[in-house]
Amino acid sequence: MSSRSDVPDEVLTRLLVATACHEAEMIIREHRPKNSDPRIGDDTGKILAWLWRLDPDRATNFLTDIVAELRHHNPRAPKPRIKVSEFLKVIDGALPHGFPPAELAALRRKAAIDIPSRLGEDGEKP
Template sequence: MNALPPVSVPRTVLTHLVTGLADDTAHKTLQTWTPGNVVHLGDAFGTVLAWMWRTDPGLAVVAISTVLSQLRKWDELATPKITLDVLLAGLPFAIANLSDEELDDMVTTLRREVPRHFEAAQNATE
């Protein structure tokens, strides 16, 4: 398979693409997840998340915050049983192309930064 050449995407378009991917990922995850099982966000989301982590870590935080908001509150199947800890525990199953060190750094950053974004999003809409 030939690699496609990189394309430049306006920031607003990239934000919409990431939001759409996060919303779709959350909905598909909720359709298959059962309490007590690992939350697997899927390989497609994991590939994009790894790319975001390497190119724009702040966007990776926004993506996970958006997924968590959908999983816990906004999706029609939302459940508060999926916490940030539950979500992060399953993250390694979705990400195959980061080193252990990169994954550890990402999880540490997400654990620190996502609550701020998540709480701000929740407070802004209540």
């Protein structure tokens, strides 16, 4: 697998934002009609696992972009808004088989702090 140094930062940023927007749209299509738990796609999970190992801050920023789309930017965003805790509960289903439980726990802990902070929120507002 290539490293981030092979992809210009500006290109990687644009790819991640586009993927976040696409993933949010897919979650809305699945979540909204059924009012079920959101499901993150396997391809997004692979990207997240790669990012986490490469740059944990960028990984949680990627998750923040998805949540921001789900809660603020997409006009079809579900109501009530998906909570960060709900979103973080389901990320393990998207991560590749064998993703270490300790890394998953660390990812969830960091994301639980970073996502609300980046969205300008205090904790778990509905």
